[in-house]
Amino acid sequence: MTNNTALREPVFPDAVITEAIRWTEQNGPLDDAQAMRTAATRATDGPTQITQRALQLGERIGLQPELARARQWAPWVLLALVALIVVAGLGLAGNVVGGGERHINVIVALVSLLGLHALTLLLWLVGLWLPLGSFNTASLGWIWLSLTARVAGGKRGQAPVLVRATTGLLARARLLPWAFGLVSHGIWSLSFLVVLAAMLFALAFRSYTLSWETTILDPAFFVRAVQVLGWAPAQLGFPVPDAATVLATAPGSTASAGGQRSWAMWLTGCIVVYGLLPRLLLVLLSAAIWKRRRKALQPDWHEPYYRKLLARFAALAPAAIVDADPGRVRGEVPVGLSAAELSDALFVIGFELPPDMPWPPPALPAHAPQVQRIDGSAPARRAVLDQLAQARPRTVLLVCHAASSPDRGTERFVREVLAHCGECRLWLADSPGATATQRWLDWLRDTGLQRIAASDTLASALQGTPQGLTA
Known part of the structure; x- marks a missing residue:
């Protein structure tokens, strides 16, 4: 038999419908006389009665069918988004190694491959500490949720109220950035894997010249930058060009084949350490936090809206069975007429x-x-x-x-x-x-x-x- 604790923890889709009904009734209460009576007879636990009422009202206004369509479309929308990011990653890798002159400016390549990633990661980290919706809505997870809701509901569907209910539950459980992050970091990880595969294939079977160029910066700046950026990849075994190799690849200089390999592995190591690994680790962290906090994905029963419903259900509760009349002998039944x-x-x-x-x-x-x-x-x-x-x-x-x-x-x-x-x-x-x-x-x-x-x-x-x- 299901215990009271389980009854107070509706599954996430039911919780979304319950919250969506709450937001819907912000514009005016729905006709719920029949739903109240049915919910009162199906359950005795207050939160479960509220959920049952919401599910009946949701069926009437079309919330469940639209949520079911959203769950069917979600994997396909995610797949399309992943395909788009992969194509973009291939294009980015092609811009780095696909030039006709086969000349790669390693600093420019590093910034182009890691710049947008670093910016979006910084915004996500800020969103962990600051409750500002703009940081979360800039993530790939938010884009996925919005596109799924739009595709499933169309222009006249219940997408806005379902999205609001979903994000509200996630925010209350302190899972909003982690849920969006799980999607975003996963897509970014796949993108970096594609970029690395394309780059390594091109570097393995084509000859490229890797160098750095500057007009106003001192060469010592590049020597120092290469050493600092290369420290973390070096801990994983990636080589770091020394000062002589860095200066040998300055404009007008001729670097040895060994120096070019060192540059190529340094660039690859930087992408792995500063791009791929942080995203993979954040995928695992987001998944762990989701698993830990997902039981909190339920409405706040202390909200005035829910407290009012609990009072209404309490008023509908039938009287308990009373003890038998003490003045009557138990088992004594009238004989009736012949x-x-x-x-x-x-x-x-x-x-x-x-x-x-x-x-x-x-x-x-x-x-x-x-x-x-x-x-x-x-x-x-x-x-x-x-x-x-x-x-x-x-x-x-x-x-x-x-x-x-x-x-x-x-x-x-x-x-x-x-x-x-x-x-x-x-x-x-x-x-x-x-x-x-x-x-x-x-x-x-x-x-x-x-x-x-x-x-x-x-x-x-x-x-x-x-x-x-x-x-």
Whole structure:
């Protein structure tokens, strides 16, 4: 059986629908009378009742179908975005190694390959500490989410409210930058892998001249820059050009083949260490944080909106089953009338039914001459009992709302009915499930009324076929 803790943690799609309904009702409350009643009968836990209500309202306004379409489109949109980034990476690598003169300015190549990556990574890191939406919306993850919502919903869909609900849940769980980062860092990692593969293939099978050029900077600046940037790649085994090699590749100088290989490996090492590895590590970190915090992806039940709904559900909660009347001996059941005293008639009584429940039931047989509906008040009960005393029907079909809970007043009325008929059958109308039906069956057993045939279908109730009572 599911425990209360699990009930309070809706799955992420249900949480998105619940939050989307909250944002939708910011523009005005939805007609939720039926949804409230159904949710109140399907669950007893307050947050679960709110989620059930939201799911019913979401189906009515089309949230679930659009969310399902978004989940179907998400992998394809991501694949298209990855393909676009890969093509861009190939183009960037081609600009570096695809020149007709086969001359590579290593500093310019390094800046062109790592510049945009460094800028977007800096913005993402800033977004971790500053709650500014502009930093998160600049990421590839946000672009993926927005494109998915637009493709799934079209121009007139519910995309804005679903995106707002999704990002709101992510922000509340402190997962917004990590969720977007998981997508962004993954795409960047794939892009760097493609760039490295293209560069290494070109450098392995073509001859290039790698050098540096300057007009205003001192050559010592490049020597120092190459040493500083090469320290981290050197820890992984990548060679670092020494001062002589750097100066030998100045404009107008002729570098040896070994010096050119050193330059090529230095450039490759810088891309691996400053481009690929940070993105791969951040992918792993984002995935770990997502796994750790994903249980927090649920609405804030302390919000005034949800507290108001909880109060409404509390007002709808049925009264609990009370103890049996202490003045009555348990198991004492009225004998009823003898067969000679009975008329061959069916008497149908609706007892304390909800106001919106249709009456009489459309499937009621035509041979029922008496069909009454009472609210449970003392005058109404007395009046219907007087009619029973006169009619003396062979069978009384008592119709009760299955989601309600029987109380002492219900027990008294049933016993009074049994004294004026041959048999009494119980139809538990609008049963929300086996739990509600079993509650009534247990009540019949505990009050000594187990000889009453109870069923949650009209056909079985008319035939007198009881549900199975537990021993």
